[in-house]
Amino acid sequence: MIVLFTDFGVRDPYVGQVKARLAEHAPAQQVVDLLHEVPDFNPHAGAHLLAAFASSFPLGSVFLAVVDPGVGTPRDAVVMLADGRWFVGPDNGLLSIVGARHADTRRWRITWQPERMSATFHGRDLFALIAADIARGEFPTDKLSPIDALNVEFDAGDLPRVIYIDHFGNAWTGVRGVQPGARVSAAGQLFKHSESFGFVGKGEGFWFVNSVGLLELAVNRGSAATTFGLKVGDPVQVQRLN
Amino acid sequence: MIVLFTDFGVRDPYVGQVKARLAEHAPAQQVVDLLHEVPDFNPHAGAHLLAAFASSFPLGSVFLAVVDPGVGTPRDAVVMLADGRWFVGPDNGLLSIVGARHADTRRWRITWQPERMSATFHGRDLFALIAADIARGEFPTDKLSPIDALNVEFDAGDLPRVIYIDHFGNAWTGVRGVQPGARVSAAGQLFKHSESFGFVGKGEGFWFVNSVGLLELAVNRGSAATTFGLKVGDPVQVQRLN
């Protein structure tokens, strides 16, 4: 399974071009669009999201992960194997957190270049081809060089900030493993805990641990983003139980 | 064919997670995204839309239909067979209209729970697995219990309200079988009838019977929603010919 995780946007003609390449080079592989709206130009938020999602995908999945504001400049391109799953993308921190959270992670720099490579769309011209190789089970040793560490490594701990806002207006944070008794506040508001939406009143705010294990702020049948003015990057305060 | 009909949003990471489960559990099945922007928190509008779409899909299709603001609370989860097609989703009225419109509809409550089930994403953790079973042709008798009726049943008649607004600004209503001579008004405006867009002037409003049989309000090369201030839930008046 090839899993796409990008900021290419769902409405734009970028994802389709990548999929056409995958269809040519790995026609028998399932391709799943996980997320194409990683906050623009924000590999840091993307790295926390990617780390949260990865473990729920099958072993052997190949993540094509591209949030790449530095495309065309001399940043490296990398392949990573972490916890039994593959990751292909730019060396700008995007892959670093999922890598750092597992002990047996292996990393390679992509040394190969295709004959024709645009300056602005390595997702299509480079990363898709490498991901296709790996998904087909033909690990491209000749296109890679093992490395000990990525050039850009983000802190692998939790990120107490909003990292994604969905179309309902729910605000995801980069904080894991919060227990119900914790004290959670953001935007100057203290949030109560609820297991799910329907247990609080209509229009009421609450926090919960979402379906990938992250602390999320929400409003029942409403938008937490609009109600509390939350946006990506805003801090959240979490005081755990002792 | 598994048909996805949800309010998960096209830009969010929910659909991809569902598809990954389907790819694992029913890898040979075609999966079609019919609609992921059912009006938020609105199973009523969704029920009318689903009923309008269902008959144009092949017999044996499995609809994974999830608009589920009560997820995690003790609402039931159900499977339905109506007019030769399968439906899997919450028992909150969403499936009720397509069921009520056919005489030989059968219904089951889902009594099984997977080992790991999040409180907020039953689309991924429960409904996708049941839909995959059915799509593979392995009807999961041991996970279901036959029931005579759903807990929540909406009126199966027409709904003379706007139930969907598309990106062009066309306003779909829940009214079926309107003949050209009818008198249609909404937002204080009388609409003329036209077979299609190009037969009225640029910027002019009209009504037509759309490609799934519903009365729709539109503007040629413009937005009916913007022009007339229409939004989901707004009433439409239809006076049929005698």
Add this chain to the structure above:
Amino acid sequence: MIVLFTDFGVRDPYVGQVKARLAEHAPAQQVVDLLHEVPDFNPHAGAHLLAAFASSFPLGSVFLAVVDPGVGTPRDAVVMLADGRWFVGPDNGLLSIVGARHADTRRWRITWQPERMSATFHGRDLFALIAADIARGEFPTDKLSPIDALNVEFDAGDLPRVIYIDHFGNAWTGVRGVQPGARVSAAGQLFKHSESFGFVGKGEGFWFVNSVGLLELAVNRGSAATTFGLKVGDPVQVQRLN
């Protein structure tokens, strides 16, 4: 490979209905969503976009290209073979530019009609079925009549206007083959050239030749559309080097 290129919108239930038909009539074919947000009601911008994309898809690809504000009126429906790729869509100019840019282009009018055809959704009811025939390798001679020219032919030269704005706010133009020394201005601004985003300052505007060969206006980590007030249709001035 069947490539979808439409203005149906990514959030609406149109693409899914087309794909269900393709899944029925050409179940073994790969289907790629290239673009569903061609500027609304704008076959002219669409024609330039389609011509720019076509050559990067495999020979034999079938483009289902529908931007069709005149659907239901007596415009013709056509099939075209240009540069080894197939195109199916309305005869309103949308296919004309990619056709005119190749010498050996062949054209057919679709003379067949399915038994049931809605007035407003020929993408689903007509074009999808013809595209499926061709993609399966069963060229539908009996449904077509050869023609010498399309009814609507746009100028096949460059279009010095904005033809698309992506979700980053980058503004694509219909101008090809511009060399780095050219003088490019739009919205009263002179733009500098850069190979890619990361070589100019944050928030700085520039132009580049994009991944399908078109002149594009952009801002590093920002939106050219917002920064310069650019929208589809706006003119761009290009003074090439002598």
